[in-house]
Amino acid sequence: MTGPPQLVAAAQVNAGDTAWMLIATALVLLMTPALGLFYAGLVRSKNTLNTFMMCVAALAVATVMWAIVGYSIAFDGDGPIIGGLGHAFLNDVTFEPRDGTTIPHLLFMAFQATFCIITVALVSGAVVERMRFGPFLIFAALWSVLVYAVLAHWAFGGGWLIEGGTLDFAGGVPVEMGSGFSALAAALVVGARKDYGRQALLPHNAVYVLLGAGLLWFGWFGFNGGSGFSTGNSGVLAFTNTLLCPACTLVVWFALDLVRGRQVTAIGAATAIIVGCVGITPAGGFISPGWAMALGALAALPSYAVIVWRPRTRVDETLDVLAAHGIAGLTGILFIGFFAQNSWNGVSDGLVYGDAGQLGWQALAALAAPTYAFVATFVILRVIGLVMPLRASEGEEALGMDVVQHGEEAYVTGEGAVLMPTAPDGERPVKEPV
């Protein structure tokens, strides 16, 4: 007679896997301040701090919401649409290995939390330079549960997509398409910046942008390489593909820049790094290194096209989250349907290797995730907008969100600054005689 089945099936915590996942979690966490740097460089100098602070806000709000309820919605049970509340307040999340992995459940939760954080931060790129900080905090809290956790359940946590057969290695559904199409909805609800389309609104520090992109790429090795939850083959494959794919995107982006403007641009290169990393995110552990390089080259094309086209429209999706994340994520998700290879991933073949059904499930994910993200984000922001104004006044927008929202400046000189004996305690600034 054998023992109870759950004892036979129970995996042990593996020291090597746990060590790697501890590091991978820290790598992914670094991506959020890296994104802050990337975004801060892309805005005008008077909005530097506010833009960065939206990413810091994600670190605060998304983490807390994840621990309270988001993790449970995403990863408790296998309901088709949402998970249960069994892990609310991290109930029953302990040192025992998480089902299907050889790492402690607690660490699994922390790793997944860093995904939720970066995704919330990504959406902020659509509304920088005009959305007020307070409503953004409320939006971040609601969105992290109602959109991110739900999509994560569909793709990772036992929801209808993963159960049906959709392959999404590291978050093409919840992270990339989730943030990209939510960003489009957010830009539409919040509205364009007052000077959008009338004045050139240029990035104020291209070095921040490049450094941010570089740090994001670095962190992405944890993001993709950790999504195998082990030091096994799929993690190693995804890790290596995270090196190869963005390099190919960079090369093609250089070529596109040369054809279009006869010069290779720095901000274009930074964007290409992001697009390449996003493209390989869903596919990392499922396609061969050769196909990963092909994906990198291919993913540049639709994202480049959207980045060229979008500023000609009236949609001020300010930092092109849709193009860099939504479109590139969608490209990666569909690419799996064609080029997934059982001999590399041990899970499934795509159309080219004989399984057309895989493409069907990838296409379904590419339809469902953007639709849900767009509609849910639209409704959340509309509801918040009923209670409080989402955006700053035109005068405040002209002055810059750093001074208006935070009472600080990124590049303050201190000239002419007079010490105040006591904190103002909310009193209005006084008019000084000259």
Add this chain to the structure above:
Amino acid sequence: MKLVIGIVRPEKANDVLTALYRAEVRGVSLSRVQGHGGELDRVETYRGTTVKMGLAEKVRFEIAVSDEFVEPAIEALCEGGRTGEVGDGKIFVVPLERAVRIRTGETDHGAVTPVDA
């Protein structure tokens, strides 16, 4: 020949440039300056240190024009720079003694008249 000096809000500098262009006033210099003109002070806090920012960022236009372009330049500065709030800036007009265009050696009226090229 006058030197028109306009000190305006940085966020209105583009509007002023557009207005000057429409008034066919070409040839401007602009610089970022800091100043104080009686507007409300901003209060900022850096960790425990709370300060009143006595100086505000402004953009200073310097426009050398022949006499008939003085009024159009002033009108353009007002039109482009005005928000109606305290802190919109000032315009000063001062007489110009000499002007020389370095490339050609032209002086005075010839030097401040834009070339069509």
